[in-house]
Amino acid sequence: GGGLSDANQGTAWRNVSYNEAGWEHGPTELGYGDNNEATVTTYEDANISTAGMQKNATSYFRRAFQVTDKSVYTGMTLRLMYDDGAVVYLNGQEAMRTSTMPASPTVIGYQTYASSGTPSETTFYNFTLNPALLVDGTNVIAVEIHQASNTSGDISFSATLDGTRTTGGGGDGGTGTNLVPGINRLTVQTFDGPNGTGNKLQEGTIDIWCDPAT
DSSP states (O other): OEEEEOSOOTTGGGSTTOOOTTOEEOOSSEEESSSOOSEEOOOOBSOTTSSSOOBOSEEEEEEEEEESOGGGEEEEEEEEEEESEEEEEETTEEEEEOTTSOOTTSOOOTTOOOSSOOSOTTOOEEEEEOGGGOOSEEEEEEEEEEOSSTTOOOEEEEEEEEEEEOSSSOSSSOOOOOOOSEEEEEEEEEESSGGGOSOEEEEEEEEEEEOOOO
């Protein structure tokens, strides 16, 4: 995904059609100041007329992903690590904001600071997103990370987006799984590449109970 620390980016950067040429790219964790980032981002002096470094309030991140058939998704869970506050957009629409940001309907701008620090800057928190915000084809998730003050020494950002989908075929290249009445044992595997490619990292089983049809 792309990332940028800058002044006012307006609203166009949240949209699928936005040209992110010139943005820096790199893997998560992104941020600065903690010495554990995979990609170190930058900051700017937001007020050069004041002595000392006045760090910019907002840093911007975006990532495109593909959806073949949005109709198969019944839910989405965003796993988000953030410091200090975050506002998340999906295809240009606000999908959620953390409790450390001013509450809706307050409009969040590039000079808006988080109202408090994150409870833990190393913890992933789960947030439910509306799958109706998805579109078939290219989607973009865009995230603003907001500092709590212009003297804060760090920001942190990492995220994953998981979709819950119907079974029985269709969708993004999967065949689905038809359950039978009783206990169904499923094998679950993780890989270090996208869509089940690359090296297998872990394997396990889960048991799912399916009630007989009435």
